[in-house]
Structures are given as C-alpha cells and as structure tokens.
Amino acid sequence: MACVDNYGLPLSTASDKAARLYRDGVALMLAAWPGAAETLDTALEADPDFALAHAARARLHAMRAEPGEAHARIVIARQKVASKGSEREQSHVEALALAITGQSQKALEHALTHAERWPQDTVILSLPLGAFGLFAFSGRADHNQARVDLCERHARHFNADDWWFLTYRGWALAENGAAYRGRAMLERAFELRRENANGVHALVHAMFEGGAGDEAEALIAGWLPDYDRSGILHGHIAWHAALAALERGDADAALALYADHVQPSASQGTPINIVSDAASLLWRLKVYGHALPQGLWQQAADYARQAFPRPGHSFIDPHMALIEAATNQRAALAQRITMLEERIGNGSLGAGWVVPAIARAVQAFVEADYAGCVRILEPYAEDVVRIGGSGAQREVIEDTLVVALMRGGEIEKARALLDRRLHRRPSPRDARWRAQLTA
Structure with missing residues (x-):
C-alpha cells in the first residue's frame, strides 16, 4: 500500500516506518506537544530523502524561533522535493519556504491557493490560522473574520470529530465573537485529544472571551502539570491563568504564576511569547495599581533587547x-x-x-x-x-x-x-x- 499522511494524502517515501513516524511527528507538532522533533528525526533516519519530513523539521525550527536551522532545513526539503516529490509536496514545501524566509504575504497567498486544491493538508492549512498565523500578522483589521471564513470554507473536508480542525475552527469562532459556539467545538477537541496544547490554549481563549475566567483557571490548574515545561506553550498557558487571577483581583496569585512559569528565566517558550507575556502582565499589574517586586521589569527588558534588537x-x-x-x-x-x-x-x-x-x-x-x-x-x-x-x-x-x-x-x-x-x-x-x- 502506498505511504500516506494522516488524511490519506500520498507521501513520496517507500518506507512504511518513515511514513508512520512522519504522521506521528506532524500530529505532535500540530498539537504543540513535546516529542515532534525526535519523532521526525527518526523518520528521516528511516528515509533521509523524505522531503516532507525535512520540511516539517524546518517548520518546527521556525516555531521554536531558530531561523538558521529552519533556513538550512527548508533548503534540503526543496532539494529533495524537486527530485522526488509530487505536485502537492512541491507546493507544500514552497508554502513553508515562503513563510520561513519571511515572505509572509506570498506565503499567505500560496497557502490559500494550496488549500483550495488540498484542504486536508493541515500543515499548510494551519499557516494562516491562530493568533500568530499569517492572517493575524497580515496587518488586516479583519483577520479574525478571515480565519473563520477559511475554516468554514473547508469544513466539509473534515469529519465532525477531527481534533485538529475542531481546535482551529473553534478558536477562530471564539476570537470572532462566537465564544460559546467555539467553546463547544474546543471542548470536544479536548475530549478527543487531551495531549493537545493548542487545543487547551484555544479553549482557555474561548473561556476568556465568554467571561469564564474561573473555569479557565481550573482547567489550567488541572492540566498544566501534565504538560512538560519544554512544551512550547507551557509558559503562555500559565500566563492565561495569571490573567484570570488578575481579573478577579488576586495580584499575588498572578505574580506567583509569573515567577514560576512566565518570566524569561522560567519560561522555555518562544521569544515572541516570552516578551509579550512578560510585558503585558507586568504592565497590567502596573496599570491596575499593584506593586511589583524589584527587578522584574529589568529582567524582562534585558531579555527583550537580546531577543528583538x-x-x-x-x-x-x-x-x-x-x-x-x-x-x-x-x-x-x-x-x-x-x-x-x-x-x-x-x-x-x-x-x-x-x-x-x-x-x-x-x-x-x-x-x-x-x-x-x-x-x-x-x-x-x-x-x-x-x-x-x-x-x-x-x-x-x-x-x-x-x-x-x-x-x-x-x-x-x-x-x-x-x-x-x-x-x-x-x-x-x-x-x-x-x-x-x-x-
């Protein structure tokens, strides 16, 4: 039987082991769960010429704000897919290459065109989605609606219990004023796959938008201990709990979460989350009139200057x-x-x-x-x-x-x-x- 991805799309590898590991690695990547890099590396050991596995590794490097590694890996993916890759795979690699090399508008256009032909190619469909996706960072004022429209356009291609699609469709709806409808989808996504940091993150957003901060705090308190600190969203999800604590007026709880999970010395997240989480939480505390321990602002400033010079x-x-x-x-x-x-x-x-x-x-x-x-x-x-x-x-x-x-x-x-x-x-x-x- 031909090797396929998680949605039955053909893969240009003759190794069943490489294909299986690629499917697992991509699922971990889309769930923002630890282990994706190691799984994809093992896939490449089974088939060093597997272009899409190289491309997925490039995407992971980009998500981890490792531009040098991402650029080097996408070059390999382009070389491999040119000599051994289908039309879809070549388009897939090109979409990622445009995003990784900073050609955001071209990447968005290419991803949307690609999704018209291969809507179940979730690695590419994911690029315009999310709070840090190509739509969100396009400068458009209607990016929330654009994400909803994209999900609704392709909803017929996904079954009702697809954990990945429920995650991003529900999140898009919650951000665009339909918090309760979005929350229902996200709760179902959570039931289907608990080890899905993107899903929990999106569900917390839906709770926030619906005014259910206490439920968001309870969800995070019960779930976060099972998510390794190396997880890309660990510190950011803790930031959401701190935000909920501030909403109810508990600055001490917010500061404790900041110290344990969010501040630059504690978080293992990406620089964009570490800087924005630190800055916005400390600023909220300042604006709301709460006293801050000495040194917190300076630590954030020192990290931020290095991360974004x-x-x-x-x-x-x-x-x-x-x-x-x-x-x-x-x-x-x-x-x-x-x-x-x-x-x-x-x-x-x-x-x-x-x-x-x-x-x-x-x-x-x-x-x-x-x-x-x-x-x-x-x-x-x-x-x-x-x-x-x-x-x-x-x-x-x-x-x-x-x-x-x-x-x-x-x-x-x-x-x-x-x-x-x-x-x-x-x-x-x-x-x-x-x-x-x-x-």
Whole structure:
C-alpha cells in the first residue's frame, strides 16, 4: 500500500516506518506537544530523502524561533522535493519556504491557493490560522473574520470529530465573537485529544472571551502539570491563568504564576511569547495599581533587547514599547518610534500608524499625561486589532485607555467604554471599575 499522511494524502517515501513516524511527528507538532522533533528525526533516519519530513523539521525550527536551522532545513526539503516529490509536496514545501524566509504575504497567498486544491493538508492549512498565523500578522483589521471564513470554507473536508480542525475552527469562532459556539467545538477537541496544547490554549481563549475566567483557571490548574515545561506553550498557558487571577483581583496569585512559569528565566517558550507575556502582565499589574517586586521589569527588558534588537514587528513593537516606557528608556523608545515611522513610509509595516501610536501613548501614560495618552490612543482604538495576536493579548492596550480615561477625569467616556466591554465580554475587573465610576 502506498505511504500516506494522516488524511490519506500520498507521501513520496517507500518506507512504511518513515511514513508512520512522519504522521506521528506532524500530529505532535500540530498539537504543540513535546516529542515532534525526535519523532521526525527518526523518520528521516528511516528515509533521509523524505522531503516532507525535512520540511516539517524546518517548520518546527521556525516555531521554536531558530531561523538558521529552519533556513538550512527548508533548503534540503526543496532539494529533495524537486527530485522526488509530487505536485502537492512541491507546493507544500514552497508554502513553508515562503513563510520561513519571511515572505509572509506570498506565503499567505500560496497557502490559500494550496488549500483550495488540498484542504486536508493541515500543515499548510494551519499557516494562516491562530493568533500568530499569517492572517493575524497580515496587518488586516479583519483577520479574525478571515480565519473563520477559511475554516468554514473547508469544513466539509473534515469529519465532525477531527481534533485538529475542531481546535482551529473553534478558536477562530471564539476570537470572532462566537465564544460559546467555539467553546463547544474546543471542548470536544479536548475530549478527543487531551495531549493537545493548542487545543487547551484555544479553549482557555474561548473561556476568556465568554467571561469564564474561573473555569479557565481550573482547567489550567488541572492540566498544566501534565504538560512538560519544554512544551512550547507551557509558559503562555500559565500566563492565561495569571490573567484570570488578575481579573478577579488576586495580584499575588498572578505574580506567583509569573515567577514560576512566565518570566524569561522560567519560561522555555518562544521569544515572541516570552516578551509579550512578560510585558503585558507586568504592565497590567502596573496599570491596575499593584506593586511589583524589584527587578522584574529589568529582567524582562534585558531579555527583550537580546531577543528583538531591531524594530519592525507590529505585534512585538507595542510590547517593547511597554517595557521601554516602564523602565524609563526614553531614548530607546523615541528611536523605536522613529524607525517604525520610517518603516511605515517605505511600506514595510503592515499594521501601520497604530503601532507607533501605541508607543507614544504608553510613554504619555507613564508620565501621568493621561489626557495625552487618550488623545493619542483613542483615534486608533479600532485599529489595535491590526497588530495581530489574540483578543486577550491586545486587551492590555484597551485597558490602558480605560485607566487613562478614568485618571484623566473623562468619566462619561470611561463608563461608555466599560459598558461596551461588559456587553462584549463579562469581566469582574471591568464590573469593579464600572461600580467605582458609579459610586
């Protein structure tokens, strides 16, 4: 029998062992579960010419923010698939190569075209999906809807109990305002495969969007101990628990989770998660008026400077701005803003003017210029979605606006914004703030 992947798509390998290990390795990769790299390496021992196994290894390196290794491996995949690969496999490798070499728009277009012909090629269909996928980082304001549309378009090609598709369809729906429908799919995905960090992560997002922070905390507390710390999402899922603790006003619990799982010295996640999680959680604590232990901001700043030495990433730059503002690095922040504006001028920053606007606004906030913060940020409030990431991640910017409105004495505007937020997502923190404004 011909060797096939998890969806019956033919593979250009004559080794049943290599094909079996490839199927297992890809499933682990799509679940963000430890062991994918070792499994794929063993597949390549069984067949060193197996192009898609090389491509999957390249994808794993990219996910782990190892660009040198990813580039080297995708070169091998391209060489192997050119001499021994089907049309689908050649297209598969090309989509990954475009993404790995930073050609994001071309990668998105190629992935969408590829999915029209081979929708069950989940490694490629996954590229536009998720909070850090090609749609999210496209600079588009409608990326949440775009993910829903993509999943709905291809839903007929997946059975009702496909754990991977349920994960990404449910997450797309939850992020796009259908939290309860999305949560039902994600709970089913969790039942089907408990060892699925992407699924648990997405389910926590659905709970957050549905105002069920207590349930998210309970889920994480019961599940996280079984997810090895080397798992790519371990620290980030703990960040979600810290966020839920902050929502109910327990800063001590949030700080304990930060110390044990989230801070740069504790997390084994990717730099994009480590920096954004540290910056946004510490900033929330600051904005909410909680005291921070000495050294936390500086540790985050030291790590962030090494991880992202140059501006130009629409999601990371706002988080770098939070760190620079909080640590009084005025010159660095001013230089970042200048460089971001230059990138906008040459068309290389897809999210546009909202990115430097956030940087200017947080600087005004730390200087207690709350009116200035509001004046800068308010016109861009609807554009914050363009930086990518998830609703839970971006909410830190809106929180800053809410607190600036309250501290600046613009009570009616603060009430109106809180009312809209509470209508969209029940939040005990927002309810407390709303009550304070009414008292």
